Amino acid sequence: MARLFGTDGVRGVANRDLTCDLAMRIGRAGAHVLTSEVRHPRIVVGRDTRRSGDMLSAALTAGICSVGGDVIDVGILPTPALAYLVRLYGADAAVMVSASHNTMEYNGIKWFNGEGFKLSDALEDEIECLLSEGAQFERPEGAEVGHVITARRAREEYKTFLKATASTRFEGITVALDCANGAASGIAQDVFNELGAQVISCADEPDGSNINEHCGSTHPERLQELVEETGADVGFAFDGDADRVIATDERGNIVDGDRMLGICAAALKKEGKLKGDTLVITAMSNIGLKRKMQELGIAVAETAVGDRYVLECMRAQGYCLGGEQSGHVIFLNYNSTGDGILTAIQTLNVLIESRQKMSALAAQVPIYPQVLVNVAVDNAVKEQAMEDAELRAKIAQISDVLGEGGRIFVRASGTEPLIRIMLEGQDEEVLERLAGEAARILKRKYNGRVKE
Numbered sequence: 357m358a359r360l361f362g363t364d365g366v367r368g369v370a371n372r373d374l375t376c377d378l379a380m381r382i383g384r385a386g387a388h389v390l391t392s393e394v395r396h397p398r399i400v401v402g403r404d405t406r407r408s409g410d411m412l413s414a415a416l417t418a419g420i421c422s423v424g425g426d427v428i429d430v431g432i433l434p435t436p437a438l439a440y441l442v443r444l445y446g447a448d449a450a451v452m453v454s455a456s457h458n459t460m461e462y463n464g465i466k467w468f469n470g471e472g473f474k475l476s477d478a479l480e481d482e483i484e485c486l487l488s489e490g491a492q493f494e495r496p497e498g499a500e501v502g503h504v505i506t507a508r509r510a511r512e513e514y515k516t517f518l519k520a521t522a523s524t525r526f527e528g529i530t531v532a533l534d535c536a537n538g539a540a541s542g543i544a545q546d547v548f549n550e551l552g553a554q555v556i557s558c559a560d561e562p563d564g565s566n567i568n569e570h571c572g573s574t575h576p577e578r579l580q581e582l583v584e585e586t587g588a589d590v591g592f593a594f595d596g597d598a599d600r601v602i603a604t605d606e607r608g609n610i611v612d613g614d615r616m617l618g619i620c621a622a623a624l625k626k627e628g629k630l631k632g633d634t635l636v637i638t639a640m641s642n643i644g645l646k647r648k649m650q651e652l653g654i655a656v657a658e659t660a661v662g663d664r665y666v667l668e669c670m671r672a673q674g675y676c677l678g679g680e681q682s683g684h685v686i687f688l689n690y691n692s693t694g695d696g697i698l699t700a701i702q703t704l705n706v707l708i709e710s711r712q713k714m715s716a717l718a719a720q721v722p723i724y725p726q727v728l729v730n731v732a733v734d735n736a737v738k739e740q741a742m743e744d745a746e747l748r749a750k751i752a753q754i755s756d757v758l759g760e761g762g763r764i765f766v767r768a769s770g771t772e773p774l775i776r777i778m779l780e781g782q783d784e785e786v787l788e789r790l791a792g793e794a795a796r797i798l799k800r801k802y803n804g805r806v807k808e
Contacts, residue, residue, distance in 0.1 A: 383419020536572025
């Protein structure tokens with residue numbers, strides 16, 4: 357079988373790639389691997405707002421219970437809520453049913469261990485091996501069968517946790533929110549209201565089908581319009597499971613993950629709270645962020661793309677802040693994974709304490725022009741395309757053209773059938789032309805299609 361686990365768990369079109377049968381088997385295998393030494397393991401299960409979440413979480417729950425595991429059902433909550441609640445409840449593991457920023461027909465399954473950390477590659481490989489081999493598990497009977505416990509206070513407990521991370525009240529601040537019709541709906545508005553902010557929200561009426569639909573962190577233009585129309589001081593757009601966030605300043609200009617990382621790293625360094633005086637970023641992070649950190653005396657540790665690799669580096673080296681341009685930001689002193697609402701709170705902490713406008717804070721982290729072209733390529737040929745000699749030669753040629761003032765970075769997405777072509781440099785028109793040259797190779801040889 358093809359590898360199931362990507363950079364963020366198992367993901368695919370619900371009821372086609374990710375079926376109830378597969379979800380049930382993942383539940384069995386995951387419970388076995390993560391809790392093999394526990395007689396009645398307790399596993400927290402949550403989901404986002406997409407329609408297939410009920411179906412898949414039910415199948416996943418059935419698989420866990422069938423091997424003797426008890427499920428703590430927290431319902432619809434952000435992914436980072438599960439990472440927090442698994443520790444709060446002293447559970448053995450947690451599993452989230454979500455496809456994050458993907459459109460509603462997709463869904464996914466991602467596991468956390470009892471400490472709230474995403475699984476290592478080795479543990480995911482072990483689960484996948486059991487699935488591919490068709491492993492059989494003990495089937496307990498009678499009182500040994502697992503059951504479901506409904507966690508009725510989970511939502512309020514997560515909100516209480518978030519509010520406790522604010523270092524000040526937010527009175528006098530108007531905050532615009534785009535909740536992507538996802539898991540942040542209602543929760544983010546409550547949190548900011550209860551912290552004293554005036555809140556204007558959109559895309560916070562999920563119906564099971566409208567998650568990420570022309571809204572959220574992958575479509576921040578809706579938030580930009582809302583900020584401009586209402587005169588809000590700052591805006592935040594979350595993705596479907598609220599583990600990432602993209603901000604805007606008071607003028608509606610985008611403030612991406614790189615800039616929020618730079619803003620928060622500088623503030624923590626000034627307070628003497630940035631462990632190791634180091635920020636952890638990925639290979640996709642903007643050159644401007646790297647140079648600004650060097651200017652401030654902040655070291656930069658660079659990892660492969662994927663928040664799991666950022667987190668691995670942070671844990672191994674004892675760092676407290678890291679993340680991605682896409683808005684996955686990890687404050688390890690507070691939570692064990694990226695948390696969009698938490699990141700928005702920490703950014704607001706800096707904004708209020710600095711007594712500056714968001715545009716002034718963002719301007720302190722200069723961003724080089726960057727062009728990103730996503731080319732849809734079938735998963736079956738993605739690896740072959742990445743190794744294509746003509747494409748590799750074109751990448752080398754473009755790298756020579758850009759020289760030290762820019763770069764090209766090409767990678768296959770770990771969660772979607774895409775190859776991402778990213779260029780940075782001084783001249784955006786030149787970057788667009790060069791990116792188009794690389795994309796045409798994929799279109800011509802691998803039936804690629806540029807995805808808007």
